[in-house]
Amino acid sequence: MATMTLPAETQQQAVTQRCRFCGAGLQRTFVDLGLSPLCETYPALADFNRGETYYPLHVYVCENCFLVQLEEYESAENIFGDYAYFSSYSDSWLKHCEDYCNKMATRFRLNERSFVVEVASNDGYLLQYFARQKVPMLGIEPAANVAKVAIEKGVPTLVRFFGTELARELAAEGRCADLVLGNNVLAQVPDLNDFVEGLKILLKPEGVLTLEFPHLLKLIELNEFDTIYHEHYSYFSMLTTVRIMQAHGLKVFDVEKLKSHGGSIRVYACRDESRTHKFNPTVEELIAEERKAGLDTPEGYEGFARQVKQTKIALVEFLLTAARQGKSVAGYGAPGKSATLLHYCGIGKDLIEYTVDRSPYKQGRFLPGNHIPIFHPDRIRETKPDYVVIFPWNLKEEIKQQLQFIREWGGRFVLPIPKVTVD
């Protein structure tokens, strides 16, 4: 049988995407997860007849700078304009933020005369701790509904997208900062160069920038493919991060490994010309670790797609067996990552009857695309499912503790990532 091949001309046309950072053509697939709807939209019953748009989740790795990235299929305005994610709902995350604020205040001697700016400040989940310490601060948050909650809490918040334009406005008003921070925002920036340039503009000459984001090395090692979704345009290694910072006149002087979001890093940077911040060798150690894993070669990115496919086979096999045995399966949580996992694996409410979530915003609504209903967590006690699939696996210990009562009826927990485990 003859195989169809594309004429050379068409093959060349297929390379239409350019790297978000360096502009090189993107040709190498990191993983192709098929099509998925926007993960942080939770339709209500009344929305069902309108249908939903599915976008490709095809991830490339740039062979020049090794930035792993998705194309911007939907504009950031559409995704983040009315964002459903309220950071304040996880206890362990709040503790993490409080510790961060204490640490920064001590290490960089922040006080009543300092100024802290957080980009993508959400509902004021973090800045509230600086407010308690009386450190002047400002949040920048594009989602109006989320910013409103912050303002009500007493966290001054600008409802804007961040970039060089806003940074120059603030700098012109004399509002450059001693500490600029961005937690889990770098991945969500479509115009990466404008954003990082803006961060530099906003820094005082000896100011410090800290950025936290999931570490690409961990994403690969721990098979965290479900953290790939449309809201996350880029996935960073330390190698690539240092390059991006350098291109904008910033130097990375320290890095810490964090447990949050399945393995994140906190990068500390300052202006090139700054002299006060001491270089920590952990930066070089982490880069060496990445080189050892091959992240400085295109081959280092092969193999991920294969392990992702293995996970799908194992999870679907488990759910089909449970269905055949007449066991009931519910989910816990409705995080963005559940959308990627369920769509890539082709799982609907025939295999997972419902899920529950602590966020009142999501209760009574449905997961996008597959319309698995989202209930209040009490539903689990009422229906006594045989299995509970934990979608936010990064909070698994906390969730297992909250749900210990499922043991009363012999209920068991299912973790889909890094590989399917039942306990």
Ligand SMILES: [Zn+2]
């Ligand atoms: Zn590139």
